[in-house]
Amino acid sequence: MADDRLIDDEALSRSLSHLRQDANERELGAALERVIAATRLLFSATGAGLMMIDDTSMLRFVAATDETGRLLEVRQEEVGHGPCVDALAFDRVTYVTDLAGDDRWPASVTELSEVGVRALLGVPVHAEGIAVGALNVYRDHPTEWSDSEVRALEAYSTLIESMLRSAFMAHERGEVVQQLQHALDSRVVIERGVGVLMGRHGIDAVEAFNRLRHDARSSGRKVADVAAEILAQIPGNPR
């Protein structure tokens, strides 16, 4: 690998762009990086990797612990077929006891048995109940995966699901926060604009607001923008 970063930021960004990720992307990226790095230790694996679907529903490489793991994902991404692709496509655990001679997969994938990918376990990763990715671990020796290993990896993948969910919620709520802040800010401006019009024309608040709104509608602007313009025209106004 060119550097020791486990996450391909660009790939992650591409994969999550359709879910309107941005502010939390770096934090989510760091968290996923940690998840994948720990996977190797927690599951006595030679390596581990994560793939997620992008905005065209294609499964893309997101993270891997090592160069071999990266190759494993990139090859599957290229041919659109393989154990991790199956884990996502069929939304179920995919077991590979020994990749060497496993004729379910394309040659470009099975030939990775020569560089240390022998046993492989892939589990789907969900968002809102839909499979959106696959977490996989591999070992450099053939393995009959035990039920407890499979259950443990499935349980572990729910941590990734939890992280995705938290990141999406933080993002959605962040947008609400922005809208609320904007609403509060414009409220102050509109109130002051209404006050100015009341004083200037000797009208009441309802009439003043209706004038603001009429001006806004006829010029295709926001009420707060019209109010801000009125305030800006007052000599010596700090705004």
Place this chain on the structure above:
Amino acid sequence: MSLAVERWFGALSRTLGTVDVSDRDLEKRLDELVGVAIQVLDVSGAGLMLLDPESHLRLIGASDDAARMLESSQLDAGAGPGLLSTRTREVVAVSDLNGDGRWPQIASAVAPFGIRSVLSAPLWLGGRPVGNLNLFDSRPRAWTASDCERIGAFAEVAGSMLLLALRAHDQALIAGRLRDQLQAANGAGC
């Protein structure tokens, strides 16, 4: 404030009032964490403590009554493997509570629940130890170096997950506060 303006803002704040500020989601995330720890680290049970705003450790999650007792007996005693791990920032291993001698009070409190061995790791958040994760087994267990490494790695992942869950939680609190301000402003009139 005039009625027209009030209606305008009232509608807006109703539209934006979609965030559940009580936010059960954070609790759910922490509950899940304990369950996943048991499966991944292959132990009988697990519990989680976090520092509250006054820097006191609090029981946050427990897999069962035994785990709850392990956590609360440590909090009662003001000591224990979990508290020690947060303070020393290191994994603390107790292979057999009965023969350990460091925490007799905890050993006798959890004995009826069948807890014999404990493994505790500090939980980190933004580079600070903010709590601890406690695993236990119903039999004496000579925790290996690999066990210690694995609980450490899991605790790091748990911290990352917690950070993201807290971000989401914070946004809900901020949204709630802003919405209250907006509604107060509308209600006050002017």
